[in-house]
Amino acid sequence: MRLLRQFARLLFSAAITVAMAGVLTAALVRFSPGFGVNEHALDPARDAAALRAMEAARPEQGNFLGYAMRQTAAMFHGDLGLSRNWNRPVAALLRERWPITAQLMGVGIVGGWALAVAFALPAAIFRGRAWRVLAAGIGGLLLCVPSAALALLIFVYAGPVRAVMALAVFPRVYQYLQNVLSHAAAQPHVMAARARGLHPARILFWHILPVAAPQALALAGVSVSMAFGAAVVVEVICDFPGIGQLAWKAALARDLPLLIALTMLVALVTQLANAAADVLTSKRSEARA
């Protein structure tokens, strides 16, 4: 029951954040320089009635706050509006493109976590300095390369561009995971277990991972946002027709309905991922208690 209440509270919090994201994006677009300039209106052949009709076709030009609120409310009911740039329903555009982004994000999250775990676990169990220096060196190096440059290099040299996703997520996850695992491995009860000569696997699964799990779960939630950031760059550089590329094109074309829908969608996904991580963490703590 408590878990359900917590989940409801998290959902409410996510809904408020998502609504705020929608209104904020709409405000940013509306008040950005050059917004509302319509080159068709400059055509001297158009009379006053035609100009009025054009104005009416762009409801965001009038009472902006009312428009933004209506738009946001409609989105909560599933109506994502019509993309002005593509002249198609936003929902259809998202339906077409989400599998590509989801696949890229999946590769990024699974690959990044696999690499991070592969480097962080041995460092935590065996506490070898050389291994830790090597992993920190690789992670540090990857953190210093812009994801776009990495994607461009792999793309130009015909490498596996999806690997960029894993390489972009790995160093961020690794650094945090390594800290969490090292901290857990340095706990007195783990030292006592080592002193009693317990098998490293037993120490890992019974004494280190349970301590590190809550923070690792929180990190899993955050890595969704990391993966989406990397997906935007990879999709733009490598011309993958996913949601990241759509966001880039929407931003360049100042496509207000599309930009609001995408911002809300991204905020919703990251908030839900964080909420899921929070609920899992609480459930775990409850089970342990």
Added chain:
Amino acid sequence: MKHGSARLRRLAWVFLAVLFVAALFADLIAGASYAHQFRDFPAARMSWRFPLGTDALGRDRLARLLTATRMSLLLAPAAAIFSTALAALIGGLAGYCGGWLDRIFARVIDLMLSLPWIFLLIAARALLPLNVSPSASVLITFALLAVLGWAAPARVIRAGVRDIRNSDFLLQARACGCRGVRLLWHQLAPNLKPVLLAQFWTSIPLFILSEANLGLLGLGVSDPLPSWGNLLRELETDLAFNPGVVACLALMLAVLGCFRLLLPAGDRFD
């Protein structure tokens, strides 16, 4: 171990200082302006005259790289100072005042952090004029980083201020009659300084990387002004392995590596 780390940090300082001086005298060292075209030498390979070669328009790559370095080394710390100050103001107010103000700021911070950084940058950058002069594009790019980069530091600062607010020494200071600005200036600020410094140093490499990513996506500094982002775009056209182009990436790695070494030990891998 500690000595080795201190030596590495010293080396990083020296490297950055030498590079900064070299970047300040870019035209003098390269012998040409970043915009000067050697029309007889387009896409020249590395030579004594052009140590990093020339780009497709015949511009000296060394001059352009040093000018881009000057821009990054000057403007990224400036943007970091601004965003840290903004974060200190927002995070400090939220943490110190508590109550509804804290809840509102916490919600805004959550909102900013719920959007992936690069998505936020792309969306915000595209809302600003794209057809602007090169110098305006530099200012817009770094101003954007400064204005949007406050959320993550603000969360850390808010937590730091809340800890200090609830600490025994602040309670004692209050009990001794220390109030208002005096309390903030003499008790809160000195204890918050390490947190602020850590956030400042963390922001610099983040901003340099973000500028490079924006430049590579075509939303950064516009030509003919060089930046690390638009220099790296040459990777797209220069398909053959060109050490002149790779030098830019290598220098960027070295600079960012140095900045990471300069981070306080606790924040280096957080």
